[in-house]
Amino acid sequence: MIPASWFLALGAIVFLIALFGFLTRRSLIQSLMCLELMLSSVNLTFVTFGRTVGDPAASGVTFALFAMVVGAAEIGVGLALVLVFFREGHANVTSDDLDILKG
Amino acid sequence: MPDSVPGGAYVVFFLLAAGAVGFSLAMLFSRNFVHSAAYLAAALLAFAGLNALLGATFLAMLQVFIYAGAVTVVVVFVVMMTRVGVADWRALLQPQSKLAAAVVVVFGIGLLNALAGFVPALASPKAPVTTRTIAELLLKEYAAPFEISSLILLAALIGAIYLAKEARQ
Numbered sequence: 001m002i003p004a005s006w007f008l009a010l011g012a013i014v015f016l017i018a019l020f021g022f023l024t025r026r027s028l029i030q031s032l033m034c035l036e037l038m039l040s041s042v043n044l045t046f047v048t049f050g051r052t053v054g055d056p057a058a059s060g061v062t063f064a065l066f067a068m069v070v071g072a073a074e075i076g077v078g079l080a081l082v083l084v085f086f087r088e089g090h091a092n093v094t095s096d097d098l099d100i101l102k103g
Numbered sequence: 104m105p106d107s108v109p110g111g112a113y114v115v116f117f118l119l120a121a122g123a124v125g126f127s128l129a130m131l132f133s134r135n136f137v138h139s140a141a142y143l144a145a146a147l148l149a150f151a152g153l154n155a156l157l158g159a160t161f162l163a164m165l166q167v168f169i170y171a172g173a174v175t176v177v178v179v180f181v182v183m184m185t186r187v188g189v190a191d192w193r194a195l196l197q198p199q200s201k202l203a204a205a206v207v208v209v210f211g212i213g214l215l216n217a218l219a220g221f222v223p224a225l226a227s228p229k230a231p232v233t234t235r236t237i238a239e240l241l242l243k244e245y246a247a248p249f250e251i252s253s254l255i256l257l258a259a260l261i262g263a264i265y266l267a268k269e270a271r272q
Contacts, residue, residue: 006120009218014124016214018127018131019206020203023200023207024196025131029178037143040166043154044150047162049221051158052229054229057232058232058239061159061162061237062245065237066245066252068165068170073255074259076177077266079180079263080264080266
């Protein structure tokens with residue numbers, strides 16, 4: 001059996017890569033892609049913990065399922081927002097375009 | 104993954120881990136958004152393989168269907184529709200990437216520190232999770248969150264349709 005800590009380390013590394021991308025990319029689409037990657041790596045951590053210290057053992061997978069539901073909802077609404085902002089004339093939709101709440 | 108072939112499992116793990124990290128980095132540093140989406144799909148497939156390696160085959164399957172399939176297709180759709188891409192790469196980067204790197208390093212140290220505290224407890228893996236136990240858990244213990252999550256999906260669906268619809272003049 002592969003040590004569970006390796007899976008945890010891998011999940012952390014990919015999460016950090018995606019976090020860096022999320023913080024440095026201005027394009028909303030790339031930010032959303034990085035978010036999906038973060039969710040996926042957290043799911044891996046959930047499953048690893050469920051397999052080792054979870055009680056009951058399936059709870060890790062169940063949590064990952066709920067995270068997946070939220071991720072699907074988030075990407076759907078997020079990309080719809082990207083479409084809205086593109087239609088309003090922001091050529092490459094960046095997070096700087098989202099300033100309608102600015103006074 | 105059967106324990107009778109430990110070497111094979113390690114090889115598969117390292118291949119999948121290299122795939123996950125490599126494709127994530129490729130996604131990050133690819134200038135073409137369509138390529139970026141393809142690398143994202145590959146990284147998510149690697150994660151599906153890792154889930155399967157952990158014995159969560161049901162979740163691995165869902166990962167392939169939902170993330171590597173549906174989500175990637177929607178991302179590619181939006182990339183194609185909005186025509187963002189190679190033009191003016193510099194304008195798509197935040198100016199404060201050094202600060203971002205510092206945040207990532209600090210966060211990473213904290214994260215690895217927190218995970219390291221768990222390592223002694225991880226010694227004894229349990230039996231692989233079957234679909235039956237997941238179903239029992241979902242429909243008994245987590246019945247309320249299960250229903251709420253379907254409400255979230257419905258709300259997100261309606262919201263996405265409302266947002267993406269052409270504005271009526």
